Amino acid sequence: MNDFTFHSPTEFIFGRGVEQRAGECMVRCGCRKVLLISGGGSARRSGLLGRVERSLADAGVACVALEGIRPNPTDDKVREGIRLGRLAGTDGLLAVGGGSVIDTAKAIAAGLRYDGDFWDFFAGRATVADALPVGVVLTIPAAGSEGSGNSVITLASTRQKLSLRTPYALRPRFALMNPELTLTLPTWQTACGITDMLAHIMERYFTNTPATTVTDRVGEGLMRAIVEEGRRVAARPDDYDARANLMWAGTLAHNGLCGTGCEEDWASHFMEHEVSALYDVSHGAGLAVIFPAWLQWMAAHHAAKVAQWAERVWDVAPGPSAEAEALEGVRRFRAFLAEIGMPLTFSQLGIAAPDIAALVDGLHRNKGEHVGNYVRLTRCDTEEIFRLAL
Amino acid sequence: MNDFTFHSPTEFIFGRGVEQRAGECMVRCGCRKVLLISGGGSARRSGLLGRVERSLADAGVACVALEGIRPNPTDDKVREGIRLGRLAGTDGLLAVGGGSVIDTAKAIAAGLRYDGDFWDFFAGRATVADALPVGVVLTIPAAGSEGSGNSVITLASTRQKLSLRTPYALRPRFALMNPELTLTLPTWQTACGITDMLAHIMERYFTNTPATTVTDRVGEGLMRAIVEEGRRVAARPDDYDARANLMWAGTLAHNGLCGTGCEEDWASHFMEHEVSALYDVSHGAGLAVIFPAWLQWMAAHHAAKVAQWAERVWDVAPGPSAEAEALEGVRRFRAFLAEIGMPLTFSQLGIAAPDIAALVDGLHRNKGEHVGNYVRLTRCDTEEIFRLAL
Numbered sequence: 112m113n114d115f116t117f118h119s120p121t122e123f124i125f126g127r128g129v130e131q132r133a134g135e136c137m138v139r140c141g142c143r144k145v146l147l148i149s150g151g152g153s154a155r156r157s158g159l160l161g162r163v164e165r166s167l168a169d170a171g172v173a174c175v176a177l178e179g180i181r182p183n184p185t186d187d188k189v190r191e192g193i194r195l196g197r198l199a200g201t202d203g204l205l206a207v208g209g210g211s212v213i214d215t216a217k218a219i220a221a222g223l224r225y226d227g228d229f230w231d232f233f234a235g236r237a238t239v240a241d242a243l244p245v246g247v248v249l250t251i252p253a254a255g256s257e258g259s260g261n262s263v264i265t266l267a268s269t270r271q272k273l274s275l276r277t278p279y280a281l282r283p284r285f286a287l288m289n290p291e292l293t294l295t296l297p298t299w300q301t302a303c304g305i306t307d308m309l310a311h312i313m314e315r316y317f318t319n320t321p322a323t324t325v326t327d328r329v330g331e332g333l334m335r336a337i338v339e340e341g342r343r344v345a346a347r348p349d350d351y352d353a354r355a356n357l358m359w360a361g362t363l364a365h366n367g368l369c370g371t372g373c374e375e376d377w378a379s380h381f382m383e384h385e386v387s388a389l390y391d392v393s394h395g396a397g398l399a400v401i402f403p404a405w406l407q408w409m410a411a412h413h414a415a416k417v418a419q420w421a422e423r424v425w426d427v428a429p430g431p432s433a434e435a436e437a438l439e440g441v442r443r444f445r446a447f448l449a450e451i452g453m454p455l456t457f458s459q460l461g462i463a464a465p466d467i468a469a470l471v472d473g474l475h476r477n478k479g480e481h482v483g484n485y486v487r488l489t490r491c492d493t494e495e496i497f498r499l500a501l
Numbered sequence: 502m503n504d505f506t507f508h509s510p511t512e513f514i515f516g517r518g519v520e521q522r523a524g525e526c527m528v529r530c531g532c533r534k535v536l537l538i539s540g541g542g543s544a545r546r547s548g549l550l551g552r553v554e555r556s557l558a559d560a561g562v563a564c565v566a567l568e569g570i571r572p573n574p575t576d577d578k579v580r581e582g583i584r585l586g587r588l589a590g591t592d593g594l595l596a597v598g599g600g601s602v603i604d605t606a607k608a609i610a611a612g613l614r615y616d617g618d619f620w621d622f623f624a625g626r627a628t629v630a631d632a633l634p635v636g637v638v639l640t641i642p643a644a645g646s647e648g649s650g651n652s653v654i655t656l657a658s659t660r661q662k663l664s665l666r667t668p669y670a671l672r673p674r675f676a677l678m679n680p681e682l683t684l685t686l687p688t689w690q691t692a693c694g695i696t697d698m699l700a701h702i703m704e705r706y707f708t709n710t711p712a713t714t715v716t717d718r719v720g721e722g723l724m725r726a727i728v729e730e731g732r733r734v735a736a737r738p739d740d741y742d743a744r745a746n747l748m749w750a751g752t753l754a755h756n757g758l759c760g761t762g763c764e765e766d767w768a769s770h771f772m773e774h775e776v777s778a779l780y781d782v783s784h785g786a787g788l789a790v791i792f793p794a795w796l797q798w799m800a801a802h803h804a805a806k807v808a809q810w811a812e813r814v815w816d817v818a819p820g821p822s823a824e825a826e827a828l829e830g831v832r833r834f835r836a837f838l839a840e841i842g843m844p845l846t847f848s849q850l851g852i853a854a855p856d857i858a859a860l861v862d863g864l865h866r867n868k869g870e871h872v873g874n875y876v877r878l879t880r881c882d883t884e885e886i887f888r889l890a891l
Binding site: 112113114115116117118119120121122123124125126127129321322323324325326327328329330331332333335336339340351352353355356359360363368371372 | 503
């Protein structure tokens with residue numbers, strides 16, 4: 112078990128109607144002039160944004176809105192938010208949405224406390240020392256951004272999709288999590304979210320750090336819960352309890368708990384970021400294509416932990432070899448993803464002939480000659496894994 | 502799944518040598534005059550207290566020491582600490598020890614910001630609105646007080662042992678957790694700690710709230726990890742990784758994670774508090790006697806969740822009845838407790854003829870006519886359970 116620091120100070124307020132506490136929560140963070148950030152319009156149409164605005168007004172909090180954040184959010188909206196925030200004298204941000212909206216809010220929160228270009232943080236030219244408080248009303252359980260210190264933004268001009276990871280500065284102060292808001296999420300988005308949650312746990316779970324028993328067992332339990340509740344939601348999309356379990360699992364999958372004491376991997380995420388940067392597909396759907404290919408490759412090259420995962424998460428019986436066990440786990444994982452409606456190959460993802468050379472080039476340009484830690488993947492390795500996803 | 506708030510803002514700094522960061526951490530909390538609280542003398546003898554004092558001095562933090570906190574800590578030491586703190590102008594507390602030391606520090610932290618008698622908080626006559634910052638150097642993994650907002654203190658004059666639960670105010674700001682400090686913990690104290698951790702999860706796990714899948718699975722994973730690493734430590738007390746896993750498990754068992762969305766029970770803890778208040782036994786050892794008796798009674802009266810626990814934590818095969826499954830789980834739990842050296846009966850605990858009438862009277866005087874939630878226990882029920890522990 113490695114040394115670690117775990118610090119998840121976000122206040123998670125979970126249950127029916129909690130979005131109506133937005134105003135009170137912003138005031139407790141000392142905020143009186145809030146930049147309210149949201150996505151494509153469904154939050155407005157459903158009346159959610161109106162309820163949040165009323166809650167802010169009732170608490171005496173002024174707000175300026177920045178709407179229209181899209182999936183795979185880009186730097187232009189961050190820059191627009193920073194301009195708006197400067198003009199309005201913003202002292203806090205409230206994100207109403209899923210990962211893209213929250214990540215945009217975090218980037219703006221850091222940018223508003225920085226004199227240079229906010230992209231410096233993502234390009235590794237500066238570290239975030241300070242940021243405005245960020246609050247969240249979560250509408251899509253998937254990215255786990257409501258409980259993480261991370262943000263992922265794409266530079267529109269170059270299609271470079273980079274992640275910024277901070278231990279503390281960008282963690283939301285509070286997250287209002289009402290599972291009712293997710294009852295009408297489309298099947299596709301729900302399945303993308305489930306895949307992303309599982310991937311967040313697996314990126315941490317596949318480690319060579321010895322003796323991570325507690326972290327392993329917590330991650331395995333969460334993965335089992337996600338599979339169980341994912342099936343329940345697929346059968347009954349309006350099942351409150353199943354939605355609630357998925358929502359909470361998505362947070363725990365990514366607030367750092369599942370990585371305590373482990374050297375983490377993250378190769379599949381970085382590989383997927385190239386795919387979604389180049390082809391603008393949903394992150395979760397990209398992961399459904401990439402992660403099983405990564406696992407299949409690992410079964411042949413470094414099966415140990417994959418076999419443990421197969422046994423403990425997918426109930427695979429101990430077999431003649433770790434490789435066989437691992438492969439059976441991967442088969443069951445793929446079957447689950449297909450069951451909830453995810454694509455399993457590039458062509459099912461709508462990319463008939465992916466430019467694998469460009470994906471490999473982009474990946475290693477952004478992340479260096481070796482990617483991941485469970486196995487440190489070379490260009491040849493990542494090319495093989497991309498081909499396993501064809 | 503019930504609505505809930507989960508807020509665990511403590512910064513957990515985990516690994517070798519982390520006690521040397523005590524000074525820097527107190528300064529980050531804005532503290533310059535610290536009351537340093539410790540237990541029976543082993544922290545002084547081992548040199549730990551000296552290292553912590555040096556770290557404080559190096560960071561420019563003055564400190565006044567309050568030593569000699571004993572297990573089942575009493576109000577007199579809290580009062581002594583409040584007097585000392587007032588004299589010294591204390592602006593923060595640093596607890597070096599286990600649950601008793603941390604609980605005492607929390608009570609002093611609340612008392613130093615209150616004009617009345619600190620016992621008002623424990624007696625339910627006042628709520629803690631504010632408290633001085635508390636930091637922790639953990640030496641005994643067991644009580645989970647390093648990550649909780651709770652404190653348990655005994656009023657020496659009446660032997661009333663009461664717990665104070667706050668959502669936030671009494672949570673330590675930071676906890677420095679070095680598993681090396683626990684390598685030499687005696688077998689008995691280690692086993693008491695293991696029992697207490699398991700009990701903290703079980704008090705939350707045994708609930709009638711439906712559809713708590715995520716919380717169940719996390720708790721089950723943690724219980725399995727504690728049993729596995731508990732056996733490893735029993736075989737090799739100086740196994741760093743096993744000690745580290747137990748230390749981290751003890752925190753997660755009690756920071757609220759294992760109760761998210763559940764109506765919790767706590768009957769066994771309240772019953773044990775009567776035993777340790779009356780006979781001054783170790784809390785963990787008392788739980789080893791009480792909790793299996795509680796479970797045995799539940800197997801006959803409300804077996805459902807006990808059977809699930811038997812299957813998922815103790816690998817009991819599904820049997821002809823939930824009661825039979827549950828009882829087999831209880832049998833395996835008792836066998837594990839015996840294996841690590843815990844007593845299973847009052848007489849093994851050194852109480853040949855417990856005054857059950859007094860225990861039942863004290864329990865219901867302190868906690869009301871009904872105790873617990875999984876089954877709301879009457880006087881008759883709790884008497885039966887105490888008798889099952891004879």
